[in-house]
Amino acid sequence: GDSVTQMEGPVTLSEEAFLTINCTYTATGYPSLFWYVQYPGEGLQLLLKATKADDKGSNKGFEATYRKETTSFHLEKGSVQVSDSAVYFCALGGGSQGNLIFGKGTKLSVKP
Amino acid sequence: EAQVTQNPRYLITVTGKKLTVTCSQNMNHEYMSWYRQDPGLGLRQIYYSMNVEVTDKGDVPEGYKVSRKEKRNFPLILESPSPNQTSLYFCASSFREGRDEQFFGPGTRLTVL
Numbered sequence: 001g002d003s004v005t006q007m008e009g010p011v012t013l014s015e016e017a018f019l020t021i022n023c024t025y026t027a028t029g030y031p032s033l034f035w036y037v038q039y040p041g042e043g044l045q046l047l048l049k050a051t052k053a054d055d056k057g058s059n060k061g062f063e064a065t066y067r068k069e070t071t072s073f074h075l076e077k078g079s080v081q082v083s084d085s086a087v088y089f090c091a092l093g094g095g096s097q098g099n100l101i102f103g104k105g106t107k108l109s110v111k112p
Numbered sequence: 113e114a115q116v117t118q119n120p121r122y123l124i125t126v127t128g129k130k131l132t133v134t135c136s137q138n139m140n141h142e143y144m145s146w147y148r149q150d151p152g153l154g155l156r157q158i159y160y161s162m163n164v165e166v167t168d169k170g171d172v173p174e175g176y177k178v179s180r181k182e183k184r185n186f187p188l189i190l191e192s193p194s195p196n197q198t199s200l201y202f203c204a205s206s207f208r209e210g211r212d213e214q215f216f217g218p219g220t221r222l223t224v225l
Binding site for chain 2: 031032034036042043044045046049051089093094095099100102103104105
């Protein structure tokens with residue numbers, strides 16, 4: 001069945017460092033891909049999405065490109081801030097199983 | 113304000129004592145879902161509903177029940193809770209299954225002693 005694999009954390013960076021969180025997927029059909037973020041004590045909220053190959057999703061300085069040839073959707077940000085400290089989830093939706101499938105999450109801590 | 117609400121936010125109970133976690137959305141979404149979040153396991157879907165009176169099992173449905181009598185509400189019922197159901201629970205809703213953004217509630221932290 002469909003699945004999502006993302007890099008294990010935790011990831012600790014200094015403020016203004018470059019961030020990459022890797023995400024790869026396996027799926028049949030043409031799924032949509034998402035990054036959700038969970039700030040401490042809160043529910044998940046959508047960070048960005050891409051619905052087809054070569055689409056780039058972007059929001060709040062974060063970017064991810066839907067790469068069908070490498071089945072990847074890596075999250076990047078050029079300069080992280082302390083306020084970006086959160087857990088990030090890669091997710092796949094609309095594949096063969098229909099429902100949203102999540103990776104296990106990557107905890108990011110940004111130090112001042 | 114568009115939102116998904118859950119109650120209670122925190123609950124400590126004992127084994128075998130029936131409980132219900134309520135979930136309500138005000139966005140007229142057809143699709144609603146319950147997840148549990150556990151360390152190292154990410155989010156796993158418990159049950160979902162495509163519309164009123166239409167519910168189906170997710171990946172980890174054992175020990176849970178749901179109902180969808182109205183479009184806006186999707187309660188999660190634990191008829192006889194056990195310690196392995198201690199977890200953080202999230203309700204979510206969207207217009208359609210899968211491809212649309214899901215809106216999440218703030219979570220319910222359940223401890224079963």
